[in-house]
Amino acid sequence: MDKPANPMEIYKLLDKSNCRKCNEKTCMAFAAAVFKGQRSLSECPYVDPETVAAFEESGKKQTGDEAQINVDETVEKLRHQVRQTDLQEAAGRLDAVYAKGRITVKVMGKDFSVDTDGRVYTEIHVNPWVTVPVFDYIVNAKGTAPTGQWAPLRELKGGRERAGLFAQRCEKPLKRIADTYPDFFNDMLEIFSGKRAESGFDADTAVVLHPLPKAPILICYWGPEEGMESNLQVFFDTCVEDNLNINSVYTLGAGLVNMFEKLSLKHAS
Ligand code: SF4
Incomplete structure (x- = not known):
């Protein structure tokens, strides 16, 4: 087609x-x-x-380049806003570290530093799908602490319109990875400082990750059972409504998929 x-x-x-x-x-x-x-x-x-x-x-197949152009434009707009942001004040607001003109936040448990010119310093693979939410977080997050209340994207402010796309582009690919990549959850725990969740909607496996410190997510996976397919759903701590705009929440999900796809490919090779 x-x-x-x-x-x-x-x-x-x-x-x-x-x-x-x-x-x-x-x-x-x-x-x-x-x-x-x-x-x-x-x-x-x-x-x-x-x-x-x-x-x-x-x-x-055909919108990849267009999507890349849009996300690159968003990165540049946000970089401009980072240049106008008091990074020391932002570090206080976000419980982050500020030193030598750089703010350092933890992205999936790893250091991600940004200087006053919007330049990025980090050991993690930088792509616009990660840069957009991090810049948005530094510029706009109110700094609300995690609440421990979890909600699917469709229940967040402005999330309903994004929910279909999020399910297609984020939850389904993550489910495919979880179905076929045996170390998926172990890698989340070890590489990305994930934590097993106490109560995870009766899921077989439930892991809490911190793509950003004040934007935790809960990934719940239900394995296949007789006659029933497996299922995977992503939930967001409701504090994310104060700390990221809904486009950044979606972009964060896409960034996670990107990271895990790379990991699963490495594992398969
Ligand atoms: S047929 Fe499909 S697209 Fe048309 S109104 Fe019904 S649900 Fe919506």
């Missing part, structure tokens, strides 16, 4: 009954939201899974 050039091409894949089960007023409104990346085609219950899979593949 080719990447749709306009919403009408997505509309053609729909039932056209305007039944509203997707919570949009019309199929055309739903098609427009899918075209803009705000909704996932899988949220219409009448589109068969093969069509959804083919649609997602076409989007992945």
Whole structure:
């Protein structure tokens, strides 16, 4: 399937009954939201899974460069804001370290330093999917401490519109990695300073990670059982609403997938 050039091409894949089960007023409104990346085609219950899979593949192949340009632009805008931020004040707000003109925050338990010119110093693999949320955190986070209350993305402010895409781009790939990469959870614990969660929605495995100190996430995995597929869901500590904007929350998820995909590929080679 080719990447749709306009919403009408997505509309053609729909039932056209305007039944509203997707919570949009019309199929055309739903098609427009899918075209803009705000909704996932899988949220219409009448589109068969093969069509959804083919649609997602076409989007992945052909929007990679566009997505990269957008995220690079966002990095540059945020870098400009970092230059205007008092990093010493930010370090106080975020319980981070400030020394010699650099703020250092922990990203997945590792040091990530940023200087007054927005230059980054870290041992972790830097890509825009990590840089965007870190810059946003330094510039805009209120510094609210973790609450211990967990919520899925769709329940966070502004999260509903992003939830479909988050499930497709973050939770499904993480589930695939967890299904096939035996050391997935051990690596989270050892490499990324994860901690087993006490109570994790009755999950078989539940791990708390700190992509950023004041934006913890809980990854819950339910292994396959007779007749039932495995499942993986990501929950966010509700403090994230004060500490990151919703686009950064989504980007953080994409960054995590990127890191774990690289790790799983290394493991397989
Ligand atoms: S659920 Fe599907 S068929 Fe129903 S209104 Fe939404 S897009 Fe149209």
